[in-house]
Structure formats: structure tokens, C-alpha cells
Amino acid sequence: MRYVSTRGNAPVLDFENVTLAGLASDGGLYVPESWPSLSKAEIADLAGLSYVETALRVCRPFVGDALTEDELRDLLTQAYGSFSHAAVTPLKQLDERQWLLELFHGPTLAFKDVALQLLGLLFERFLSNRSEHLTVVGATSGDTGSAAIQALAGRAKVDIFMLHPLGRVSDVQRRQMTTVMAPNVHNIAVEGNFDDAQALVKAMFNDASFASRFRLSAVNSINWARLMAQVVYYFYAAVRLGAPERPVAFSVPTGNFGDVFAGYVAAKMGLPVAKLMVATNVNDILHRALSTGDYSCGTVQPTAAPSMDIQVSSNFERLLFDLHDRDGAKLAGVMKGFEATKSMTLGNERAKAELFESYRVDEDAMALALRWACANANELIDPHTAIGLAAARKVDLPADVPVVTLATAHPAKFPDAVERASGMRPSMPARCAGLFDREERYATLPAELGAVEAYIADRAVAA
Ligand SMILES: *Cc1c(COP(=O)(O)O)cnc(C)c1O
Numbered sequence: 128m129r130y131v132s133t134r135g136n137a138p139v140l141d142f143e144n145v146t147l148a149g150l151a152s153d154g155g156l157y158v159p160e161s162w163p164s165l166s167k168a169e170i171a172d173l174a175g176l177s178y179v180e181t182a183l184r185v186c187r188p189f190v191g192d193a194l195t196e197d198e199l200r201d202l203l204t205q206a207y208g209s210f211s212h213a214a215v216t217p218l219k220q221l222d223e224r225q226w227l228l229e230l231f232h233g234p235t236l237a238f239k240d241v242a243l244q245l246l247g248l249l250f251e252r253f254l255s256n257r258s259e260h261l262t263v264v265g266a267t268s269g270d271t272g273s274a275a276i277q278a279l280a281g282r283a284k285v286d287i288f289m290l291h292p293l294g295r296v297s298d299v300q301r302r303q304m305t306t307v308m309a310p311n312v313h314n315i316a317v318e319g320n321f322d323d324a325q326a327l328v329k330a331m332f333n334d335a336s337f338a339s340r341f342r343l344s345a346v347n348s349i350n351w352a353r354l355m356a357q358v359v360y361y362f363y364a365a366v367r368l369g370a371p372e373r374p375v376a377f378s379v380p381t382g383n384f385g386d387v388f389a390g391y392v393a394a395k396m397g398l399p400v401a402k403l404m405v406a407t408n409v410n411d412i413l414h415r416a417l418s419t420g421d422y423s424c425g426t427v428q429p430t431a432a433p434s435m436d437i438q439v440s441s442n443f444e445r446l447l448f449d450l451h452d453r454d455g456a457k458l459a460g461v462m463k464g465f466e467a468t469k470s471m472t473l474g475n476e477r478a479k480a481e482l483f484e485s486y487r488v489d490e491d492a493m494a495l496a497l498r499w500a501c502a503n504a505n506e507l508i509d510p511h512t513a514i515g516l517a518a519a520r521k522v523d524l525p526a527d528v529p530v531v532t533l534a535t536a537h538p539a540k541f542p543d544a545v546e547r548a549s550g551m552r553p554s555m556p557a558r559c560a561g562l563f564d565r566e567e568r569y570a571t572l573p574a575e576l577g578a579v580e581a582y583i584a585d586r587a588v589a590a
Pocket residue numbers: 237238239270271348380381382383384385386387434435511535536
């Protein structure tokens with residue numbers, strides 16, 4: 128399998144190199160040159176397979192010959208062995224038609240573990256053949272950072288520097304990062320907000336003299352291998368609910384458009400997906416884009432679902448690439464325009480996105496869905512999941528189509544918001560007990576490029 132940039136002007140890469148790369152050199156994102164497909168018979172054959180065996184069959188066409196089948200199976204077994212549920216991503220039935228797909232049984236209680244546990248192992252495996260040392264730099268509003276740190280802690284030939292906005296991530300999120308004492312883990316609290324932290328990371332990648340001293344890499348959802356890992360659970364869930372004979376709809380709490388794009392990939396590969404509900408909170412750029420064509424930035428409003436508080440959804444560019452008939456040169460022009468004006472209008476190409484439906488869920492509707500799950504199914508869910516469920520309950524499809532909401536975080540990750548909405552305080556799963564007793568370690572730095580680069584340069588290993 129070969130990977131091309133959405134802006135058509137970067138080297139074509141194989142799976143190994145696309146995994147180690149971040150953004151393409153032309154500013155675009157990497158996507159497979161063409162979508163592989165599974166036949167109806169191959170999808171039917173997934174019935175009854177374990178999560179790891181399902182993952183093997185879904186990932187194989189993307190990995191190509193970068194790994195043998197046995198090597199890939201070993202990595203998948205290791206990655207998903209760290210999950211606390213034998214089914215890895217179990218389904219739970221809420222009523223006759225509504226289901227939850229629990230994606231939070233990994234080490235940091237959010238769905239990002241599903242992709243990052245595998246990505247950490249892929250990094251280590253691909254670096255073992257090389258003389259290079261990788262320096263992962265990222266900014267996090269909470270969930271990505273903790274999942275990336277858990278995935279990379281102690282791995283050979285890689286250091287991770289994770290920037291979070293000082294005082295603006297939850298205590299659970301911060302402690303999941305700062306109590307990891309592995310020597311290759313470096314936490315930096317930036318005196319600023321998430322946008323400041325993100326801007327610093329971007330500036331480092333764009334600082335040619337700094338970037339050339341280290342092999343910088345990214346773990347945010349622009350990384351293709353992360354999306355690949357997320358395609359798996361769409362197949363796993365749909366097959367359990369009757370695919371390929373019966374179509375299934377999914378509702379996805381959406382921020383950067385990574386998770387829901389993985390559902391689109393599953394559909395492209397042949398999975399009968401009846402609908403993908405793009406559930407947003409009041410930060411609704413995606414809802415406006417999909418429902419009216421207005422893709423323009425607002426200002427971010429903080430909500431009880433902070434992992435969805437975004438201005439621009441980076442992975443949306445991957446969908447735009449398909450909507451523009453995979454014409455990289457054309458999309459490069461469109462994206463240049465967007466970067467200059469922070470606004471774009473989707474025209475006729477929007478018709479090609481009919482698989483998606485979007486829904487904007489405000490704080491009241493979120494709380495209502497959270498209470499509905501408590502009252503009707505005895506399930507305590509987190510605010511992100513509640514946004515997905517609120518949208519799922521609005522879906523306009525025949526009653527025999529099951530609707531699966533992706534449960535993206537464990538309620539104990541956002542205990543205050545859950546308690547505010549439901550009156551019940553979720554308890555921390557036993558495997559995370561002790562988080563509040565452990566020592567923390569992080570540096571606090573001003574939101575200045577020079578200060579952050581100097582800190583990293585002192586500790587990173589040169590390329
Ligand atoms: C990251 C995250 C999301 C949003 O996922 P995207 O892939 O960015 O759309 C939703 N819920 C939770 C809990 C998350 O951590």
C-alpha cells in the first residue's frame with residue numbers, strides 16, 4: 128500500500144514511513160492511494176473472530192509488506208493485551224435499538240488508547256531497524272497526551288515531549304501524564320491555553336534549523352496509523368450486530384474528525400454503514416459545514432466535553448480530498464484559501480458526503496442524554512458519549528437499523544461534569560486506583576518558542 132498527500136505535492140510513502148511521519152511536507156495529510164475493500168464474504172468471515180484477529184484482517188491491506196502477518200498479529204496482541212476487557216471494545220445494549228460501543232477499557236480510560244497503544248509498538252518496531260532516534264512532540268488538551276505517554280513510556284529510541292496548558296486539563300488527565308516516571312517521558316506545562324501550546328508545536332515543526340537537529344514526529348490524529356487502528360472497531364461492532372447482511376448506523380462524538388473518518392474508511396472498505404452521525408457540542412464547525420456548507424472558524428467555547436472543544440478539525444481535510452475527487456492540486460488551493468481567511472464554503476461537493484449527518488448538542492441536551500442513559504439503561508456515561516447518544520436518538524432511519532454510539536471516555540475521567548449532570552459521582556476503576564497518591568513530575572515553561580526549544584534540545588537525542 129502506498130500513501131499520498133491530500134495536497135498532491137509530497138513524496139509517496141509506504142506504511143512504515145507514513146507511520147513515522149507526521150504532516151506531509153506539502154502541509155497535507157497522508158491517505159492511502161486507493162481504498163482497499165473486503166468482500167461481503169470476507170466481512171461475513173469476521174463473525175466470531177477475536178478483536179485481534181479482526182484487527183489483523185482489517186489492517187493487513189493498509190500495512191502491506193511492512194510487517195509479516197505474524198509480526199502484525201504479535202503487535203496487535205501486545206497492544207490490546209493492555210485492555211481491561213477481554214472483548215477490548217465491548218458492545219452494550221441500551222434499548223431495542225440503541226447501543227454503546229465502549230472504547231474506554233485501555234490504560235487512560237479514553238478511546239485514544241485503542242490507536243495509541245498500537246502506534247507506540249509500531250514506532251518501536253520500525254525504529255529497531257534504523258539508526259534513528261525519534262522525538263515525539265505534541266500538544267494536548269488532555270486525552271491525547273495521556274494516551275500517547277502511556278503508549279510510549281519506556282519504549283526504545285523514542286522520547287516524548289508533551290505540552291499541556293498549565294491548570295487547564297483535569298486532575299485525572301494531568302496525573303495520567305505527570306505520574307509516568309519513565310526517563311523518555313517529558314511533560315511541559317505551558318503558561319497559556321491549548322491554542323498557545325498547539326501553536327508552539329506547529330512553530331517547532333516549521334523551525335527548519337530546530338527540526339533538522341532532531342527527527343520530530345507527531346502522535347495527534349493526523350497520523351495515518353492511528354486512523355487505521357480505529358477502523359477496526361467499526362467492523363468488530365457491525366459484524367456483531369448483523370453486518371454484512373444488516374446495515375448499522377454509528378454516532379460519533381467528534382472533535383478533530385479522526386474517529387468518524389475511520390467510520391467513513393470502514394464504509395469505503397465495504398462495511399454496510401447506514402449513517403455516520405457527526406455529533407458536535409456548541410463548537411459546531413463540522414455541523415455547520417455538513418448541514419449548510421459553512422466551514423468557518425469561530426472562537427472556542429469551553430464545555431463539559433473538552434476533547435471536542437476545537438476550532439478546526441484537521442482530519443476533515445481527508446474527507447475534503449475525496450469530495451474533491453482526490454485532486455491534490457485543487458485541494459491545496461482550497462486549503463490555502465481556508466488558511467488565509469479561516470473560512471470556506473462547501474458547494475456541490477457536499478452532496479457526496481451524504482453518508483454523514485450532523486447534529487449539534489448543547490449542554491442541556493448533553494445532560495438530558497446522560498440522565499436518559501442512567502434512568503433507562505442504568506448506565507453512567509461521560510459527557511462526550513452523552514453528546515453522541517443525544518445525536519443517536521435523533522437519527523432518522525428505519526427502526527430496524529441498530530444505532531451504535533461510540534463511548535469515547537469512561538465517566539470517571541470527567542467525574543465533576545458527570546456528577547453535575549446526573550447527581551451521581553462515577554468511581555475510578557480499580558486498575559487506575561492510586562493515581563492520586565503518586566508523585567508528579569513536569570516542567571513549567573512560558574509560552575515562548577525559545578524557552579520550549581531550549582528545554583527540548585537539552586534533553587532530546589539528535590537525529
Ligand atoms: C479525542 C476525543 C474525542 C474526539 O475525537 P476526534 O477523533 O478528535 O473526532 C471525543 N471524545 C473523547 C473522549 C476524546 O478524547
